Amino acid sequence: MDGGTFSSRTFSRRWVLGAGATTLLTTGLTACGSGEGSGGGGGTITAMVYGDDAVKVQTAAVDRFNKSAASKSAKGKVKLEKVPGSDYSAKLRTAMGSPSAPDVFFNWGGGSIKAYQEAKQLVDLTDTIEGDPVLKGGFLPSVLAAGGLGGRNYGIPMRGMQPVILFYNKSVFAEHKLQPPTTWAELQDINAKLKAAKITPFALGGADTWTELMWLEYLVDRIGGPEVFAKIQGGDATAWGDPAVLKAAETVKELIDDGAFGSKFSSVSYVNGGAPAVFAKGKAAMHLMGSWEYSTQLGKFPSFAKNNLGWCAFPTVEGGTGDIRNVVGNPTNYWSVNSRTQNKDAAIAFLKDCASEAYAKALVANGDIPTTANAAKLLEASPNPEFAKFQYEMVEKAPAFTLSWDQALGADIATPMLTEINKLFVGKSSPSDFVSALKELN
């Protein structure tokens, strides 16, 4: 530890406790940051980011910023700290409780930053955005709002949009003369035809519970509208008792009993490429997944991604009130600023770069769809303009964009919720058990 920015608070009680908490694990999970304090030499600030393929856009942005006039006038450079995906949230939490906390960090907005906001660790960016035309007019308003809490802004959009989309295998659909479903009745009809042809209707990587979550998110929206989850997100646990939640859980059970996901879905993983492979090889005809499915397929099965990957909105449910244009998923990811940063000017100046055209172009070149207000005209340059425009319009025209439940709720509620969802999918709890268990979460 070089002390760095927070040298005034070297070995506080909190730090010692943090060290104690990290030793909870006897398994060598390293939960400590890199130990690089920020702000050491010449006001350098650290930015902690989720280290996946898309990180090259942030790397380029940091290089660009460090050479810019904005960096000079704020007397600060940015150093990027990449954290491998699956450990990101736990590592961020540990770092934020320690003296080596990052000045700027990647997050999912909503519930993912609630604990930091409650601990007064976030810079409220509302006034900064209001007073800056670049930031205020630079992003889609709904996306900017989703990065906040209680009507205040705490995040600046910094990645592509990630709506959940119903993908389908065009060659399988053509072979069996099927059309993408727009209603639940059509979907059931398609399922029946596919099963007769010995094809699993949907790929599902049920070993990763968040893939199962997507089904409930859309079903609850289509049956009861976005208001149902909005109430839950607002802290009303009784809203889990809304009939739409039970109906959605019953629908899930029907799908499973009906073999819509095949018989082995609970062993199949998304992360290791299992579910995408089943889908690309035509063993499953459809796949409900975040928009990153396109890049995943492009990496693993390029010819499938280019020629046979189709996409459509999640169908409506008869008798349901949800609009087919409503979207669930992650609007995007955000940069938030640590309130203990020593160089807030540099941090804000760096955040402004995310609204620049150069940044948006880099996202587009990587196959991502920026959430900037003027992104539409850049999409021609995307590797797949057709898919890019579909996504952008889907988000732009969405009456409601519900943030993924596990990111919208705090971790203390999201973790048991995911457990209950998994129990529902593997048949360990009935739809009514599921609802009662969720009502207990608060």
Next chain:
Amino acid sequence: MPGVLFFAFFAVVPMGLAFYLSFTSWDGLGDPRPVGLDNWRKLIDDDRMVQSLWLTVLLTAASWVFQTVIALLLGVWAAGRQRNRAVLSAIFFVPFLLSSTAIALLFYALLDPNFGIIRENILGSSSGAFLAIVFIGGWQFIPFHTLIYQGGARQIPEVLYQAAAIDGAGRYRQFFSITLPQLRHTVTTSTVLLVVGSLTYFETVLILTKGGPGTDTAILPYLMYEAGFKSYDFGYASAIASFLVVAATGLSLILVRLTGFGSMRSTREGM
């Protein structure tokens, strides 16, 4: 003395801190808030804790049967001085040298329903996932226990077997009347290690099943991890951790006491 200092700094102090945290509510940010016995009450009331405790006991019992039987037989066999046995024992010992994480990832790939060797729904079914964890634990640790039994079996004086042979005892009779009784303290040692090991068995569960399907393989160490690093409820996680420390220490003491402190002394009195 340096040993004591190391142990104090790297084991006793963190344990003390975890114990302190178990009486607080802390999400990893800001200062822990004292909440008295809340976490401990939650520990007693938590349905998942009951299931987890039961799973942990079941896993320990299943692992003990699986590992002890095989390791004891292999250990006695490997105690022989023949060259081929030495070579085979060396090969056999390899799994123990691999890291748990690597082993778990290897089996995760082997059990994948689409690309694996066994294309069944194993990790997605409760009994399948549980048995897979018992099997993988055995595959990894049987060599270690074999080594202990090999050492134990080599300590048995040859004269006992010679005397038995003169009395007309066959191989089976010799095994049950000499080898097993002479190895009882080795069994104690191996059992203590195995029980404590089961109480801290974690990586395999994390990588293979994440406690699933549902909560059917969420043994205590995994529950602790989930409370701490998924729910960020470090107070509750610390209560589970403290409980684990007490349980492991208690069990070890009980095991040693049941089998007599004499097991720490030589069994070869009068020789």
